[in-house]
Amino acid sequence: MHNLYLPVEEALAKRKQKGVLRTLRPRQKGVDFYSNNYLGFAGNENFQNILLEAIQKNPDVLNGSTGSRLISGNSDIVTQTEKYIAKEHHCEAALLFPSGYNANLALFSALPNRHDTVIVDEKIHRSVHDACKLSNAKKLKFKHNDYNHLEDILKRQTGTVYIAVESLYSMDGDFCPLQEITDLTAKYNAGLIVDEAHAFGVFGYGLVNSLKLHEKVLATVVTYGKALGTHGAAVLTNDLIKAYLINFASPFIYTTSAHDFLWISISKGYEFLNENKAASVQLQKNIATFRRGNLKSRSQENSPIQAIIIPDNHQLKELSKTLSDNGFLTYPIFSPTVREGTERLRICLHSFNTESEISELTKIINEFI
Ligand SMILES: Cc1ncc(COP(=O)(O)O)c(C=O)c1O
Incomplete structure (x- = not known):
């Protein structure tokens, strides 16, 4: 009889083999450089x-x-x-x-x-x-x-x-x-x-x-x-x-x-x-601090999303792990979400990130690259 699960299993196995299988994990603890909570309003008392x-x-x-x-x-x-x-x-x-x-x-x-x-x-x-x-x-x-x-x-x-x-x-x-x-x-x-x-x-x-x-x-x-x-x-x-x-x-x-x-x-x-217009002003200050970290970002100067291209799946995974071991949460984006060869570390900056957190983050990435 036709195995209904076979194509599903094959598709998942293919993703796993490529190292890009998506899974749901509990929310991690650490410094948030990955969420879309740009102004910190989620969680604002x-x-x-x-x-x-x-x-x-x-x-x-x-x-x-x-x-x-x-x-x-x-x-x-x-x-x-x-x-x-x-x-x-x-x-x-x-x-x-x-x-x-x-x-x-x-x-x-x-x-x-x-x-x-x-x-x-x-x-x-x-x-x-x-x-x-x-x-x-x-x-x-x-x-x-x-x-x-x-x-x-x-x-x-x-x-x-x-x-x-x-x-x-x-x-x-x-x-x-x-x-x-x-x-x-x-x-x-x-x-x-x-x-x-x-x-x-x-x-x-x-x-x-x-x-x-x-x-x-x-x-x-x-x-x-x-x-x-x-x-x-x-x-x-x-x-x-x-x-x-x-x-x-x-x-x-x-x-x-x-x-x-x-x-x-x-x-x-x-x-x-x-x-709370001050939140977006602070966010821009934090983006400027990040940009002074001299990372090669393909993103625009005043964007809260900064993408660092790491076109090697393995290296990207390693970098993201190193950052998370140091308490920094970033988001590695593998293909097929982005085109092969343009895999990247996506860093989202927020109004609540501190100057020392941003400096530490850029230091670790610079040392890794
Ligand atoms: C450009 C863009 N449009 C639409 C959406 C979907 O918005 P929502 O998360 O509210 O469904 C997203 C979210 O990922 C997005 O990045």
Whole structure:
């Protein structure tokens, strides 16, 4: 009889043999240079107290939402939170999701149809690739941040075209040339969608907002599980696209809405962000301290994500182990998450990392290399 487990076992064995088998481990103890908690809001006692107070005032927020937002799950709190977010970002409408993955899945599976084309930066997040499969649209890739290559591809398209970029790339820690890509989008009448998962909070309300490009962008995705220290995501867009997503995006329609506590934590998170601007200033100081450590980083100067290429799996594993033996938690990224030969140590800097921790980290890496 056909062995159902055989291909599964073979796939896992292949990963193990390559030394890249993923396993779940208990959260390690050590100095955090690997999480997305850039501003230290997750675990911030003042933020926790604000959230506790909100729950005490209204314990109902802990209840399950009871259904899809199109049936019984559309609370006043989620509606008010969306209005608040739209106002903060100076856009017409916001649509909330329980995570950034869900937001991207909704957008890119629903908006493009089988006759359309989605052009993605080759380094775009996996959620966009997964969504494109669901949409059946044609997907093309342009070379990372290469807007000339993007234009070459755009010139050859007919019909509706969407472009997908991240404002700050999570694996390389570099920024998208947003201005140039927005100009191209306008020239070719395409729809630009910007994922701001790693920029939101670190750079105010994100780079689309700070560069005042929101009117030229079809939709922006901001996520709240990283710098904001909570969870969830919003698609920032106009009323028309919001109505379309509510009608056609399966990841929005066919799922139970999150409980109100999530939405409360997001609006309180915005307030906390505005009251604690010092955190992002401190983060920039820490990034500068790291950069003075003279490591060859392929990332941009003011990025909280710094990637050090160690193109040898074995060496990368060794380095990451040496760091963890010394109490430093970093994240080695092996292929296939990144292309073979570009394996790297990803270091995430935070507002709460101390100068001596950063200096010690760079010293160990410099000695190893
Ligand atoms: C660029 C990018 N987009 C989307 C996501 C997904 O966001 P979330 O973790 O909220 O699902 C991530 C998280 O890894 C990301 O890095």
